[in-house]
Amino acid sequence: MNLTIFSGPPSSGKTSVILKAIASFQQRNIAVGVVKFDCLYTDDDALYEKAGVPVKKGLSGALCPDHFFASNIEDVVRWGKEKNLDLLITESAGLCNRCSPYIADIKGVCVIDNLSGINTPKKIGPMLKAADLVVITKGDIVSQAEREVFASRVGSVNPKANILHVNGLTGQGAFELSTLIYDEKEDISSVQGMKLRFPMPAAMCSYCLGETRIGESYQLGNVKKIELGEEK
Amino acid sequence: MKNLTLSQLLIKYPFITDYFEQNNLEIAGYENGTFEEYLRHFTREQIEDKALDIERLSSDLWIFIEQMESFLGIEKENEVRSLTILPGKDKYGNPEQFEKLTILPSQIISIVGPTGSGKSRLLADIEWTANADTPTGRSILINDQEPDRKWRYSSNNKLVAQLSQNMNFVMDLSVKEFIEMHAQSRMISNPEEVANKIIEAANKLAGENFTIDTPITSLSGGQSRALMIADTAILSTSPIVLIDEIENAGIDRQKALELLVSEEKIVLMATHDPLLALIADKRIVIKNGGIHAVLETSQEEKNLLNDFDKIDSVMRNARQKLRAGEILKKDELF
Ligand SMILES: Nc1nc2c(ncn2[C@@H]2O[C@H](COP(=O)(O)OP(=O)(O)OP(=O)(O)O)[C@@H](O)[C@H]2O)c(=O)[nH]1
Ligand SMILES: [Mg+2]
Ligand SMILES: [Zn+2]
Numbered sequence: 001m002n003l004t005i006f007s008g009p010p011s012s013g014k015t016s017v018i019l020k021a022i023a024s025f026q027q028r029n030i031a032v033g034v035v036k037f038d039c040l041y042t043d044d045d046a047l048y049e050k051a052g053v054p055v056k057k058g059l060s061g062a063l064c065p066d067h068f069f070a071s072n073i074e075d076v077v078r079w080g081k082e083k084n085l086d087l088l089i090t091e092s093a094g095l096c097n098r099c100s101p102y103i104a105d106i107k108g109v110c111v112i113d114n115l116s117g118i119n120t121p122k123k124i125g126p127m128l129k130a131a132d133l134v135v136i137t138k139g140d141i142v143s144q145a146e147r148e149v150f151a152s153r154v155g156s157v158n159p160k161a162n163i164l165h166v167n168g169l170t171g172q173g174a175f176e177l178s179t180l181i182y183d184e185k186e187d188i189s190s191v192q193g194m195k196l197r198f199p200m201p202a203a204m205c206s207y208c209l210g211e212t213r214i215g216e217s218y219q220l221g222n223v224k225k226i227e228l229g230e231e232k
Numbered sequence: 233m234k235n236l237t238l239s240q241l242l243i244k245y246p247f248i249t250d251y252f253e254q255n256n257l258e259i260a261g262y263e264n265g266t267f268e269e270y271l272r273h274f275t276r277e278q279i280e281d282k283a284l285d286i287e288r289l290s291s292d293l294w295i296f297i298e299q300m301e302s303f304l305g306i307e308k309e310n311e312v313r314s315l316t317i318l319p320g321k322d323k324y325g326n327p328e329q330f331e332k333l334t335i336l337p338s339q340i341i342s343i344v345g346p347t348g349s350g351k352s353r354l355l356a357d358i359e360w361t362a363n364a365d366t367p368t369g370r371s372i373l374i375n376d377q378e379p380d381r382k383w384r385y386s387s388n389n390k391l392v393a394q395l396s397q398n399m400n401f402v403m404d405l406s407v408k409e410f411i412e413m414h415a416q417s418r419m420i421s422n423p424e425e426v427a428n429k430i431i432e433a434a435n436k437l438a439g440e441n442f443t444i445d446t447p448i449t450s451l452s453g454g455q456s457r458a459l460m461i462a463d464t465a466i467l468s469t470s471p472i473v474l475i476d477e478i479e480n481a482g483i484d485r486q487k488a489l490e491l492l493v494s495e496e497k498i499v500l501m502a503t504h505d506p507l508l509a510l511i512a513d514k515r516i517v518i519k520n521g522g523i524h525a526v527l528e529t530s531q532e533e534k535n536l537l538n539d540f541d542k543i544d545s546v547m548r549n550a551r552q553k554l555r556a557g558e559i560l561k562k563d564e565l566f
Contacts, residue, residue: 027367098283115402118413122254125283129255142402143456144393144464145414152417155387156254159296160288162385165359172352175367176360176384198285 001080002087003188004181007094007101007127008111009120013137014091015044016168017111019051021178023171025087026052030182033085035076037092037101039065044091054083065092066099067200073103077191087182100126102197106188107181110161113138114150121153126198128154133180134161137168233294238270239263247300247419251293256282267293303388304419312391312471313337313375315358315498320369322522323350328370330526333516337471337496340489342509344502345518351502353521355474358500359392360384368522388418393468395460396476401448407431407459408444414467426467434462437488454482461488465495475501478508480544486511507544510537 008014018034025032033054036044040059048055056079060068069092080088092101094110102108110131112120115138121128128134134154139147151163162180166173211218233241238259241248252259262270271286279286315335319328335341343351353368361372361379372379374391383391403410411430415423427444435441438458442451451459457478464473473492478485489511492499503509510533517525546565553560 024367118403122256126285129285129288139394140396141398141400143399143460144395144468144470145410145460146401146403147394148390148468149414149417151387151390153254155299156250156296159292159299163387164385165390167352170352172356173359176356179365198283199280201280201283 001077001085001188002107002182002186003077003080003191004087004089004107004109005101005103006089006091006109006111007131008135009094009097009113009116009124009127012111012113012116013135013166013168014093014111015047017135017137017166017174017177018089018091019047020166020168020171020174021181022048022051022053022089024175024178025182031084031086032089033080033083033087034089034091035079037065037069037072037090039093039095042093054085064096064099064200066094066096066101069101070196070200073101073191077188081189089181094124094127097123097125097127099200100130100198102126102130103191104195104197106191106194107132108197109133109135109181111135111137112154114142114147118146118150118153121150121157124157129158130197131158131161133177134158134163135166135173135177136163137166139165140167140169233297234268235266237264237266241267245297245300247304248293248297251296255289257289299386299388300419303386311375312498314373315472316373316376317358317523318371318373319523320362320364320366320371322368322520322524324520326520326522328368328523330523333514333523333526335498335500337498338493339514340493340499340501340512342501342503342512342515343518344504344509344515345524349518350521351518354516354518354523355392355500358472359390361391388469390470392472392474393464393470394474394476395464395478397479399460401451401456404447404449406445406447407442407451410448411463411467414463418467418469420467430459430462430466433466433491434458437461437484437491439482439484452482453479457483458488462491465492465497471496472498472500475499475503477503477505480505480507507537507540510534510540 006014006018022032034048036042036057038059042057045055045057058068058072076090077088108131110128112128112134114136136151136154154163164173164177166177259270262273268290271290274284317333319330321327345351357366357368357370358372360366361374361383362370363378364371382389408427411427412423415426420426431444438455440452440455442455478488485508489499501508501512509515510529513529515527515529516523517527550560550565
């Protein structure tokens with residue numbers, strides 16, 4: 001089985017792009033399944049179901065979705081094996097720009113869209129910088145100049161990545177994407193013992209543990225203070 | 233290279249400021265040391281706080297330099313002197329009905345066929361420089377040869393630029409800032425000159441003039457279209473331009489095509505408008521996902537173009553008069 005991890009900011013076009021790629025896998029009789037990780041709510045599972053692929057969803061609720069991902073990916077891979085998938089895709093909503101779900105030696109794809117503004121590549125962090133492949137969507141609605149500037153900025157923060165333009169509506173570029181996220185010769189049976197590409201923050205403060213009261217005396221552990229500067 | 237100090241690097245490769253800026257690396261004060269030394273100054277806490285991947289940042293800089301060098305240096309080598317499409321199959325497996333189609337810079341080819349017939353697939357095949365490895369089985373040659381794979385993935389070398397109906401400017405900048413930003417991403421040394429050239433060209437295409445200080449979001453539909461076309465013609469790196477219909481409002485389409493052609497672009501144009509389709513020397517007819525025919529524009533069709541042109545100018549004239557609040561009179565229009 002192949003495993004490919006998709007991540008990207010909310011509404012960047014992850015599901016649209018994955019669905020278009022799935023359509024092209026289905027024509028080649030490659031069995032795909034998807035697991036969607038999100039925080040509070042997602043409808044994506046219904047979309048994948050409609051496309052006729054096995055799907056599961058996991059809602060992280062009170063946890064950072066990427067932390068939740070890391071603690072569940074092993075089970076998810078086992079599920080994919082049980083379903084006899086050729087390709088297991090995970091889609092995570094990149095809600096926390098600080099964390100990223102990529103695992104070393106497992107293909108990691110970041111989906112970002114042209115509409116998000118040209119300063120986005122600068123803001124995203126490991127989710128973009130550590131991806132093997134960056135898919136840029138929504139090129140159909142911005143000018144050519146903006147597309148070029150956006151792509152060049154992506155290239156500055158992640159020069160190693162392959163950059164692919166995919167249109168999530170027409171599917172232009174999705175076949176090409178499908179050839180990059182599935183490799184017949186590759187086979188993983190487990191992700192046990194594999195490593196995250198980038199450590200998640202060691203955030204553990206009193207609020208992580210359920211504290212609700214505001215005030216210095218309630219703050220324990222990893223506490224960071226905003227710099228407001230001195231009034232002169 | 234790795235032993236150079238940051239200030240030496242900056243002199244040799246001025247474009248690396250972009251790398252530092254996009255990666256939020258503040259190098260001020262560290263110019264006299266190497267990049268490695270700069271990276272080593274971060275404390276563990278800073279590394280975690282800023283989500284820095286030191287190893288990756290360090291290796292990425294050299295890759296970035298390599299890429300930019302090749303991007304700047306081999307623009308000549310990137311020159312596309314011809315684009316050739318070799319036939320594959322339509323969606324029923326029937327071989328496509330042409331032998332080999334070679335398109336040269338400054339040529340215009342129109343693409344016709346019902347929506348969903350396979351126009352995006354054709355375009356994707358070109359963009360991906362297909363090598364009998366896409367669903368159509370088509371192959372693309374550049375300069376009569378199997379193309380370099382860099383066309384597939386790189387952020388700076390894209391084979392195809394696209395101009396379509398739905399495109400809008402989403403940034404909040406003046407025309408000048410906008411063009412300069414585009415020029416900067418291409419490492420152009422004379423952005424102001426280029427900006428002036430683009431605006432001049434755009435104003436020749438658009439009905440009403442705009443200035444360098446106009447915010448791009450307040451341009452009219454025709455003006456935006458004109459600016460997009462002029463910018464793509466003059467500043468885009470892509471040798472092939474795909475146009476997905478240009479509406480016939482507020483812009484001189486004939487001049488727009490002339491501009492693209494004068495900049496040595498290969499122009500592919502998906503359109504059902506006879507006025508545009510017949511300007512092309514050839515047209516590709518798409519049916520059932522395949523190229524059904526490649527037709528030369530006949531002399532009769534070229535002559536028809538004149539008649540269509542007259543009809544079109546009557547319409548334009550009428551539109552203008554309407555806009556100016558006049559009353560339309562048949563004998564004044566025809
Ligand atoms: N114009 C245009 N719209 C697109 C494109 N790709 C996706 N969209 C639209 O963008 C919206 C969000 O797309 P999704 O695929 O749901 O995005 P997502 O990243 O999966 O979103 P979440 O999973 O909710 O984070 C939808 O309305 C899509 O139709 C594209 O290339 N062009
Ligand atoms: Mg989604
Ligand atoms: Zn997080």
